[in-house]
Amino acid sequence: MSAPRFGIGLRGNLGVGEYGRLGRLAENLGFDVVSVFNDLGDQPALPALLEAAAATDRVTVGPACLNPFTLHPIEIAGQAAALDAASAGRAYLGLARGAWLSSIGIAQARAVRALREAADMVHALLAGDRAGYRGEVFQLDPGVHLGFDVVRTEVPLLIGGWGERTVALAGEIAAELKVGGSANPGLVPVMRSRLAAGEAHARRRPMAAGIVMGAVTVVDEDGEAARDLARSAVAPYFEVVAGLDPTIDLPHGLVDSMSRLLKAGDPVAAGRLIPDHLLDRFAFCGTPEQVARQVREIFDAGAARIEFGAPFGVDRGNGLRLLGEQVLPQFH
Secondary structure, eight states: OOOOEEEEEEOTTSOTTHHHHHHHHHHHHTOSEEEEOOOTTSOOHHHHHHHHHHTOSSSEEEESOBOTTTSOHHHHHHHHHHHHHHTTSOBOEEEOOOSSGGGGTOOOTTHHHHHHHHHHHHHHHHTTOOSOEEOSSOEEOTTOOOSSOOSOSOOOEEEEOOSHHHHHHHHHHOSEEEEETOOOTTHHHHHHHHHHHHHHHTTOOTTOSEEEEEEEEEEOSSHHHHHHHHHHHHHHHHHHHHTTOTTOOOOTTHHHHHHHHHHTTOHHHHHHTSOHHHHHHHEEEESHHHHHHHHHHHHHHTOSEEEEEEEESSSHHHHHHHIIIIIGGGGO
């Protein structure tokens, strides 16, 4: 079995210079991957990733994730190739259906088909294929191509998703499946089963696609302070993510009560409603030893990589250092 791998996930809400600084810090601390989320309303992932690539030499860099509903596959291919060139062949490409797009009037019709065709078109464009593409969702006229040299004709693909069909697609074509918003070890075998269906359909070897579990992370010497911050950070995503997890039972009325508090603009109060045992399924949080126990359970369940998501700690830099200096060494 391959050695456990670790990454960090950064939101697109930081200032210029922060992505390079945090990327370099993560690399120096022994992390393997630096991802930038491409969330609706935040700055696009590419400029932040280019900054991180320029400040690092070893880590893999990539967006987690782009979606083909707000960005056409030819633009996705161009961004992937540009990042791969800037990082001297260290890029990966993350694709997902996207979230909250109905709020800007975009319907995600035939989402799994769109993801498959986007991946196919990106693959063809990176390979220099000028034959064109005629899919059910996307088309490319013959002769249309990327007008610059690419470093690699194939960039590793990560697909983000939870649903059976999306996860099966990852099993067919992706190097990794990213399960975002979860620190639940009980979910890993569920996702492995869904991946296996796709791997078998594509006649890939079993476990060809690695599972990446990623969630809000807050680590601090003061474990209670870390868990308090994690609650308020998890609260805005809790309803969506909890509804996707078939392995958990939610207390009656919890989601409705949290929703009312969130609509009132009080994520702190909403987060306080999350019971301790559920918080541990949606965030990596507490002291370094508490987080290490969570990490161990997830790797024991069969995950290949963990992506620690912002804010990392009560203090961002200190949280990253605690992860790098006190958590990662337990697995290397």
